[in-house]
Amino acid sequence: MTVADVFARCATDNRGALVGYLPAGYPTVDDSVDLMNAMVEGGCDLIEVGIPYSDPVMDGPTIQAAAETALRNGVRLRDLFTVVERIAAAGGSAVVMTYFNPVLRYGVDAFARDLASAGGLGVITPDLIPDEADEWLAASQTHGLDRIFLVAPSSTEERIASTVAACTGFVYATSIMGVTGARDSVADVAPEIVARTRPHTSLPIGVGLGVRSAEQAEQVASFADAVIVGSAFVTAATDGGTDGVRALAADLAGGVRRAGARTPA
């Protein structure tokens, strides 16, 4: 399985992909595996496994608090590989979302090697831009991992072009200017950043930041290839455990299916 296979399978189903995020080790390592497997059962096509980090500048209060809890409960970087392995063993597909310093500290090549051998498919890097990514570009190439960089509403055409050229798997478009966190509406800039990115790449484009309801998922899936949901899953895990995340995944998956296949631009 590769990220491309995940998107191809969704395409044959005439729909976009649902990507769900939770931090590894939240609230404990074992619990986080159960929660992520429940997300797969509920209908997530791809799991985004977060690495809890001490200084998450792209994250709002919900994910910050979850990362703090996971770290306080003793999660270690090596646990990430266990979590990914167990998701893959249960038939799920997983990419990792991480700030770059834990990867630097582990060793960029060693991290790529160990993630690939655990069955991980790629890495989303919210604070690494391709300009600084030489070592990661080489390591991801060597170990066959997809590298998912972000584009933002503030990105210039030139930067969108150079960023997507460095991406494999899919492109992560941030729907708003801001940090993670569930919002009531997805801003008008989301369709715009997707439309501006589309001419520069044939890769699928996922939209994240702020999505929490089936209605929003349906709306986003009408113009993007993947709907990425994070904080809402953290809240569901906190409030409702595995049943909570399974139900939210099913609800969001319903929204994505209602949107059907994306209308070609």
Added chain:
Amino acid sequence: MSATPGVKPSDGVANRSGHDPDERGHFGRYGGRFVPEALVAALDELSAAYEKARHDDEFLGELDRLHRDYTGRPSPLTDAPKLGEHAGGARILLKREDLNHTGSHKINNVLGQALLTKRMGKKRVIAETGAGQHGVATATACALLDLECIVYMGEVDTARQALNVARMRLLGATVIPVKTGSRTLKDAINEALRDWVTNVDSTHYLLGTVAGPHPFPVMVRDFHRVIGMEAREQVLERTGGLPDAVAACVGGGSNAIGIFHAFIDDPSVRLIGFEPGGDGVETGRHGATLAEGSPGALHGAMSYLLQDEDGQTSESYSISAGLDYPGVGPEHALLKDVGRAEYQPVTDAEAMEAFSLLSRTEGIIPAIESAHAVAGAIRLGRELGPDATILVNLSGRGDKDVDTAAKWFGMIAEDESAEDADGTAIADGGRA
């Protein structure tokens, strides 16, 4: 006596140094931009605005005028002979950044960036602060230049620097206590970065030190180069030669880089940064990033940082809120690696002894941050002997630290400092 006739504050901005980063902000392997893509456009805009301003006589003239008439530059150089007696008889010269308006070197950078903010057409400024020196300086510049000012400050620091919180509010700034993580400077920077990602169109992040993503390390350094440029001329004029060593405290490293820079090409001059040793580096409770840390990426740049084996940032500790930071500017990381500068820890106890000594011998109460440099100079003087000349960057004054110092020295009881036991504010003169 002429006061640094040849040096203008804008010289460090207008004239390139021979020690600039590459065009993407790399000092060797350090620096660069480890930031969300959402911030890149704003950093590019800032780089372009700064580059344009550097060649603009109107900008440079305005900076010079403000530093002369408002900051009070040039800052004097003070001989400290009685302190020198405690430092092996060495001659100690103090560069008096504590006499600047707002009480520290921070104003040098703040006025420059505030003027740039106006030129970029932005009306809202955010800043982080530890001890409150940068926050006060930013609030001051925003009051002067009609900019909205929001200062993020760790909740631990708002408590230990309550007077500066009041100062910022008096100046019209909004102070937001940060309650996440270690609730100190590191977390204030995280919160400011989150604000910036959200409001980048309207807002300039007026970063207070030589850390962060490019162009901050080079730009903030340039605004502070005036410290070393003035001091170099003043020392030459006063002593007829160069100093043997230059001492400065290092948290993020802005005052140190500002004074070091004028001496980098003088191989006979030792450059020594004194980091917060807290309870002693062996206890793990310290902020000696260069002496004890390792390379990594934090707050937008590759540099040294204090981290655990998983790359999680370690909590730093220092009695000095302004030095209590687990990162450091990338140019210092390079200066350390190439051996041009040395970095040594100074403990809380050593810093406070120097704080007391300078107060009693010379009648100058230093900021606790700067007391680390004074302690370092005493150590150096004892090592180098009576023929040595040591230039110390006295980066800030100690008014803000009187409460902390009075507790340290047992001059007032812990619970007496701000409020009495009933929570009633103590009036002038204390208890009846």
